[in-house]
Amino acid sequence: MNKLVNIRTYAVGFVGPCGVTFVDLTDAVSASGSTLVRFTSLMDLIAMNGVARPQIDRLFVDVDGLGGIEAIIDDLLDLRRFLPRLPVVLISSEFSRDEFDLTRVSVCDCSLKAPLSQASVDYAIVQSRVNNMVWVKKKCEPFAQEKSKSDTGVIDLYWFSYIGVATVAGMIAGLLSLLETRSWLYATGMYILAGQVSLGALILFPLIKEKMGLRARPDG
Incomplete structure (x- = not known):
């Protein structure tokens, strides 16, 4: 009985001339x-917008064919x-050997010494994704955390502004009641109501903030 084997295939991009490296990579990928x-230059790839740019899973760059690093x-x-x-x-x-670690992480996720081999290309396709995830997390996570802190600070500012507005509104309502009715009883009641609203908002604020954080947190 024949078994069906799922083989993961990729759309691999290549930047460089149609030379020996391009032929070797074509054979290995096929x-x-x-x-x-194939792209003629890195700038062509960067300049393409999301709609025009072909969807590629990995990008191989012929450093020698583009004039050197x-x-x-x-x-x-x-x-x-x-x-x-x-x-x-x-x-x-010019590379001394294949590098599958984060040695050149500022510009790439893996580097291969030419001429290419089938094994090195296959491994680079897999390992480059792993290294890229590590690099992205290292570069983007601090920014995301800083943005989250900034957003939290904005929420705090808005919330306390609303509490202040409610408190001032209650005090003004109490003053108007005093002027209108000449009754300290009504005025005192409005002041007490404003204080209760402010106190209740301060008590509920941490709970609301926690629920908003849980809702915004991604699953998994």
Whole structure:
């Protein structure tokens, strides 16, 4: 009985000329059933908007074919800035060996020494995603936490502003009642009501804030 095996395929992007590296990568990608999409330059890829840009899962960059690392370093940094969640693999004959760790994390997630092998390409496709997730978490999580603190501060400011407005409104209502009715009883009642509203708001504020935080927290 034949067993059906699910093989994960990818849309792999490539930036560089149609040279030896492109041919080797095409053979390696095709062997796993994945597809290869070629771009002429990093700037072309960055300049494409979300609709025009092909959906790719990984990006391989021929460093030598683009003039060397010094010629494209700024473009690589821009790529990291605009497409941080796209795993990037650099290819160069100048590298001393394959690197599957976070050695060059500022510009890529893995780097391969040319010429390529089937095994190195297959492993880079998998490991680049793992390294990219680590890098994204390291770069984006502090910003998200800072933004959350900022949003919390805005909520606190608005809430206490509402409490202040309610308190002042109660005091003004009490003063108007005093002027209208000439009765300290009504005025005192309005002052007491304003105080109770303010006190109740202060008591309920931590509970409301906690529930809002739980609702905004993503599952899993």
